[in-house]
Amino acid sequence: xxxxxFFGLAAALAVAGTSLFAQDMIKIGAIAPKTxxxxxGAVVTQWPNVRLWVEEVNARGGLDVGGKMxxxxxxxxxxxxxxxxxxxxxxxxxxQDKVDxxxxxxxxxxxxxxxxxxxxxxxxxxAVSAITDKMEELTxxxxxxxxxxxxxxxxxxxxxxxxxxxxDAGAIGNEVAMVNVAxxxxxxxxxxxxxxxxxxxxxxxxxxxxxxxxxxxxxxxxGAKDSGAKAFIAWSYPPxxxxxxxxxxxxxxxxxxxxxxxxxSFPAFKGAYGNKINNxxxxxGTDVDNPAIAAYRKxxxxxxxxVADYWASANTYAxxxxxxxxxxxxxxxxxxxxxxxxxxxxxDTVMGELSFTNNFSNTFWSVGQWQDxxxxxxxxxNVEGAVPVRAKSGWSE
Amino acid sequence: xxPATVQExxxxxxxxxxxxxxxxxSNGYWLGIGVDVMMYTALATSWMLFSGPTHYISLASxxxxxxxxxxVGSGMSDxxxxxxxxxxxxxxxxGVLAALIGLATLRLSGVYFVIFTLGLAEMIRNLVSxxxxxxxxxxxxxxxxxxxxxxxxxxxLVTAGCVYLLGWIISRxxxxxxxxxxxxxxxxxxxxxxxxxxxxxxxFTTTGVFGAIVGAIIAPRWSYIEPNQVFSxxxxxxxxxxxxxxxxxxxxxxxxxxxxxxxxxxxxxSNFSNQSxxxxxxxxxxxxxxxxxxxxxxxxxxxxxARGRS
Numbered sequence: 112x113x114x115x116x117f118f119g120l121a122a123a124l125a126v127a128g129t130s131l132f133a134q135d136m137i138k139i140g141a142i143a144p145k146t147x148x149x150x151x152g153a154v155v156t157q158w159p160n161v162r163l164w165v166e167e168v169n170a171r172g173g174l175d176v177g178g179k180m181x182x183x184x185x186x187x188x189x190x191x192x193x194x195x196x197x198x199x200x201x202x203x204x205x206x207q208d209k210v211d212x213x214x215x216x217x218x219x220x221x222x223x224x225x226x227x228x229x230x231x232x233x234x235x236x237x238a239v240s241a242i243t244d245k246m247e248e249l250t251x252x253x254x255x256x257x258x259x260x261x262x263x264x265x266x267x268x269x270x271x272x273x274x275x276x277x278x279d280a281g282a283i284g285n286e287v288a289m290v291n292v293a294x295x296x297x298x299x300x301x302x303x304x305x306x307x308x309x310x311x312x313x314x315x316x317x318x319x320x321x322x323x324x325x326x327x328x329x330x331x332x333x334g335a336k337d338s339g340a341k342a343f344i345a346w347s348y349p350p351x352x353x354x355x356x357x358x359x360x361x362x363x364x365x366x367x368x369x370x371x372x373x374x375x376s377f378p379a380f381k382g383a384y385g386n387k388i389n390n391x392x393x394x395x396g397t398d399v400d401n402p403a404i405a406a407y408r409k410x411x412x413x414x415x416x417x418v419a420d421y422w423a424s425a426n427t428y429a430x431x432x433x434x435x436x437x438x439x440x441x442x443x444x445x446x447x448x449x450x451x452x453x454x455x456x457x458x459d460t461v462m463g464e465l466s467f468t469n470n471f472s473n474t475f476w477s478v479g480q481w482q483d484x485x486x487x488x489x490x491x492x493n494v495e496g497a498v499p500v501r502a503k504s505g506w507s508e
Numbered sequence: 509x510x511p512a513t514v515q516e517x518x519x520x521x522x523x524x525x526x527x528x529x530x531x532x533x534s535n536g537y538w539l540g541i542g543v544d545v546m547m548y549t550a551l552a553t554s555w556m557l558f559s560g561p562t563h564y565i566s567l568a569s570x571x572x573x574x575x576x577x578x579x580v581g582s583g584m585s586d587x588x589x590x591x592x593x594x595x596x597x598x599x600x601x602x603g604v605l606a607a608l609i610g611l612a613t614l615r616l617s618g619v620y621f622v623i624f625t626l627g628l629a630e631m632i633r634n635l636v637s638x639x640x641x642x643x644x645x646x647x648x649x650x651x652x653x654x655x656x657x658x659x660x661x662x663x664x665l666v667t668a669g670c671v672y673l674l675g676w677i678i679s680r681x682x683x684x685x686x687x688x689x690x691x692x693x694x695x696x697x698x699x700x701x702x703x704x705x706x707x708x709x710x711x712f713t714t715t716g717v718f719g720a721i722v723g724a725i726i727a728p729r730w731s732y733i734e735p736n737q738v739f740s741x742x743x744x745x746x747x748x749x750x751x752x753x754x755x756x757x758x759x760x761x762x763x764x765x766x767x768x769x770x771x772x773x774x775x776x777x778s779n780f781s782n783q784s785x786x787x788x789x790x791x792x793x794x795x796x797x798x799x800x801x802x803x804x805x806x807x808x809x810x811x812x813x814a815r816g817r818s
Contacts, residue, residue: 148736188778194730194737196777199540203778206536220732223650227731228536245650252652293637295649295734301641320641322634323736 140210147192177442269477269490288317291346332358395422396479396488398496421486429460531658546664552762554718561687568625574739576723581649581733606716610709633739755802
């Protein structure tokens with residue numbers, strides 16, 4: 112009888128032991144494109160940072176949750192840049208894999224589409240690659256959703272300030288040539304720009320859109336060249352930011368200010384065009400001389416084998432640091448407590464001290480410029496280390 | 509395609525009633541799969557209405573689906589319209605569009621028609637982007653509603669039920685008979701006095717209407733509409749493969765294609781995420797080599813041989 116109960120006890124202990132072991136892990140779920148149209152951006156900005164963070168935390172022995180060290184276990188899925196797939200996978204993370212926390216998706220639409228699901232299960236979502244002017248409405252509706260990369264208006268404002276400065280300096284006149292990709296983000300930015308540039312007294316003498324994924328941007332660039340404007344602004348996406356630069360080089364576009372939006376900050380942009388793109392402006396920016404950023408960029412290179420991009424990479428890593436510090440600070444895996452902790456505290460990250468007001472972090476870079484092989488931040492909000500803008504002159508090496 | 513029987517209609521009614529209880533029995537993930545099943549059932553059945561009897565392979569599903577999603581997104585985001593009015597409007601626009609396309613192209617046959625419909629989604633995507641860019645000017649198309657997956661599931665179930673009922677009525681009508689003759693031999697059909705163009709346009713229009721309705725119902729689930737995503741050509745291929753896997757001989761064929769396909773797809777997707785697109789190719793091969801008439805054809809073949817033996 113005794114023996115039997117002893118065995119029973121041993122069995123119970125064994126069961127308890129395995130479940131204790133399971134509890135020593137923190138399950139982190141991550142869904143983002145590895146294939147499809149947005150994969151090009153996600154494999155540069157999103158995935159390397161998720162892996163970097165998980166490896167670094169585990170190398171330190173995990174996270175201290177209320178006195179107990181817990182390792183991170185990463186569960187990752189490819190959404191194929193398909194909202195239907197993404198939603199299904201998000202439900203899978205929440206109800207089948209039962210992950211403890213999630214990494215916010217890549218892309219504005221994906222963050223908004225999954226906000227109701229993650230909201231229902233109380234997951235804090237610290238969105239990075241999501242830019243919108245509807246933050247107030249969205250965060251009221253989804254109180255677990257946080258934004259960290261700025262608003263549409265802030266992006267256009269950054270460019271507007273540079274236009275005004277360069278006009279005052281005499282580098283450009285009132286004429287601006289503006290093009291945009293005819294997709295959600297490009298249309299939104301161009302629409303806002305028409306308004307803000309007009310208010311600032313600029314005359315958009317050339318205003319054209321082109322379809323996403325168009326292989327031939329030469330007519331667009333020829334038109335911009337013929338307009339004679341000394342400032343060229345493109346609200347563009349990854350494939351066309353490259354295509355426009357290529358055409359500008361071919362056409363030898365004669366401007367003193369050249370800006371293209373997303374992906375200009377990718378290391379591959381310089382990889383493709385070398386010093387020809389010196390003094391090109393683009394969305395994003397970073398301060399490579401900042402010791403925290405420099406250390407982060409080195410770790411990114413050492414662990415993932417890739418150069419971090421000069422924009423949202425640091426923000427993405429910072430969002431994971433916020434999650435990490437909130438879990439440790441709240442000393443629990445209870446998601447409601449962790450979410451509240453994020454709202455109430457400020458966090459020490461590679462982007463500096465970050466905190467949220469109405470779920471919005473107002474620390475971000477909006478415009479950067481390639482200056483002698485490095486893409487440096489020139490405009491931003493609450494960031495230090497902005498360098499003066501230089502005028503563009505020619506497209507030679 | 510054979511005419512549907514009353515017995516089949518009763519079975520369909522029972523299945524719809526049973527399916528209505530799914531949201532009460534399943535949690536988030538399985539309910540999500542249920543929404544997918546209902547969405548593809550509605551799309552594949554409406555595809556079957558037209559392509560089953562006529563043997564015209566249409567790859568236009570994504571075009572109509574995208575129009576539905578886009579109308580809801582644009583209406584609710586830019587004009588503060590209600591979801592229900594936009595749902596109705598998308599059905600109308602989907603129908604008109606399909607009728608116009610049908611009038612222009614259904615005189616084509618065979619491979620010309622397939623290629624045209626494949627290009628259609630791409631053409632409409634660009635057209636929509638151009639209109640949005642030049643005339644609407646948008647701050648992103650947000651579809652923020654309080655619908656849960658259960659609501660969407662029921663809406664899709666009702667849609668799928670309506671598609672089936674319509675198909676059932678058509679298949680027993682003169683129109684259905686005419687379509688079967690067109691499928692058999694279009695020249696003969698014309699010769700016996702059937703207005704083949706009109707019959708085809710009517711059926712193609714219903715496909716357009718239901719495609720747009722399904723797209724409109726899915727829009728609140730996606731919450732944020734981007735033309736590049738709602739007009740994804742993958743959807744058209746999914747619909748065709750699921751319908752053919754089920755078998756085009758019967759109106760209920762798509763249901764037996766959609767469910768196994770989606771279960772396998774999701775299993776592969778979550779276990780071998782990078783290989784899931786292989787499922788599509790393998791399904792194609794299986795259809796061509798082993799199931800030329802789909803599951804339905806195989807079931808009926810087995811039934812016939814069992815009867816022959818007894």
